[in-house]
Amino acid sequence: MPHDPTPGDNRVALRADCAACAGLCCVAPAFARSSDFPVDKPAGTACHNLLDDFRCGIHDRLRGKGYAGCTVFDCFGAGQQVVQVTFGGRDWRTDPEIATSMFAAFEVLRPVHELRWYLAESLATPAAAPLHHDARALLAETERIAALAPGALAAVDVAAHRATVNEVLLGVGERVRAASPGPRPNRRGADLVGARLGGADLRGANLRGALLIGADLRGADLRSAELIGADLRGADLSGADLSTSLFLTNFQVHGARGDAATRLPSVLDRPAHWPVTSTPRPASPDRRRRRPTGPSL
Numbered sequence: 001m002p003h004d005p006t007p008g009d010n011r012v013a014l015r016a017d018c019a020a021c022a023g024l025c026c027v028a029p030a031f032a033r034s035s036d037f038p039v040d041k042p043a044g045t046a047c048h049n050l051l052d053d054f055r056c057g058i059h060d061r062l063r064g065k066g067y068a069g070c071t072v073f074d075c076f077g078a079g080q081q082v083v084q085v086t087f088g089g090r091d092w093r094t095d096p097e098i099a100t101s102m103f104a105a106f107e108v109l110r111p112v113h114e115l116r117w118y119l120a121e122s123l124a125t126p127a128a129a130p131l132h133h134d135a136r137a138l139l140a141e142t143e144r145i146a147a148l149a150p151g152a153l154a155a156v157d158v159a160a161h162r163a164t165v166n167e168v169l170l171g172v173g174e175r176v177r178a179a180s181p182g183p184r185p186n187r188r189g190a191d192l193v194g195a196r197l198g199g200a201d202l203r204g205a206n207l208r209g210a211l212l213i214g215a216d217l218r219g220a221d222l223r224s225a226e227l228i229g230a231d232l233r234g235a236d237l238s239g240a241d242l243s244t245s246l247f248l249t250n251f252q253v254h255g256a257r258g259d260a261a262t263r264l265p266s267v268l269d270r271p272a273h274w275p276v277t278s279t280p281r282p283a284s285p286d287r288r289r290r291r292p293t294g295p296s297l
Contacts (some may be wrong), residue, residue: 009124011120011267012267013077014116014117015077016079016080017077018055021080021082021083022091022092023046023055024078024083025079026047026049026050027046027092027103028103028106028107031069035068037069038065038066044099049065049067071271072254072255074249074254075106075113076116076249078106081109082106086153101154102150104154105153105154108158109146111162112146112158114249119142119165120139122135122168123135123136127175127178128175131168131175134168135168138164145161169247173226173228173246176224176246177204177206179204179224180204180224182205182223183202184204185202185206187207188209191210192210192212193211194215194216195215196216197215197217198217198236199218199220200220200221202220202221203221203222203225206225206226207226207230209229211231212230212232213233214233215235217236217237218240218279222242224246227248227252228246231255232252233255234256234257235256235257236257237257238278238279241263242262242264242265243264243265244265254271258271259274259275259277260275260278
């Protein structure tokens with residue numbers, strides 16, 4: 001069963017520190033007009049809401065202004081790594097000549113830091129002990145990559161490194177699920193958009209890469225479920241137990257809905273847009289009596 005993180009968990013150091021960054025997530029990536037953003041923004045162009053001191057001018061009103069996409073973004077600490085380590089405290093406004101290379105470094109380090117997160121979680125997971133040696137070696141290599149100079153970062157093959165790390169992460173997921181007392185359904189990559197899974201026993205489920213957009217997961221038991229790459233946008237997690245879900249991240253949680261009764265791993269943030277009250281949990285689904293309106297397990 002995954003370990004519930006303590007303050008000594010290595011993932012604590014991978015939390016975004018916007019005060020130590022230079023608004024890189026507001027400049028480097030592109031975004032398109034959609035339900036997540038009200039306007040188009042090209043890559044390398046500062047969002048018009050970015051202030052001179054690199055703070056967001058509408059940070060407390062992002063969802064109301066149509067910038068829901070900003071509220072679910074997580075750089076895993078790559079922003080402060082780029083500014084404070086890769087570029088030694090310099091920023092793209094004071095030194096515009098470094099802007100292009102700084103933005104490029106951020107685009108490399110963001111996925112690299114996400115891999116650091118998963119490897120650190122693997123090392124904090126007792127059921128994955130047989131793979132801790134490999135995970136530790138890969139974490140050291142990933143940290144070495146994160147410490148590279150800008151020119152060397154540009155040459156990093158992130159896809160190849162991700163594939164190598166993924167071999168270990170797959171093994172971690174298999175061991176965690178095997179140790180779960182639950183039914184352990186395998187729905188890897190499944191299309192569960194809008195699925196009615198309220199109250200479902202999903203302990204030890206393989207939901208790697210599953211599409212759970214808008215799914216009803218109210219009161220579901222997701223302990224030891226593997227959620228790496230699962231799309232939880234708009235999913236209702238009210239009253240669900242994800243306290244020991246594997247490879248769950250802040251950007252997944254912030255894209256979902258939940259309430260005061262939703263249980264999360266302690267290393268994750270409880271989204272500010274979630275209500276502070278609880279909603280009634282539905283009974284376990286009875287598929288013989290309920291008229292299906294979406295996929296289910």
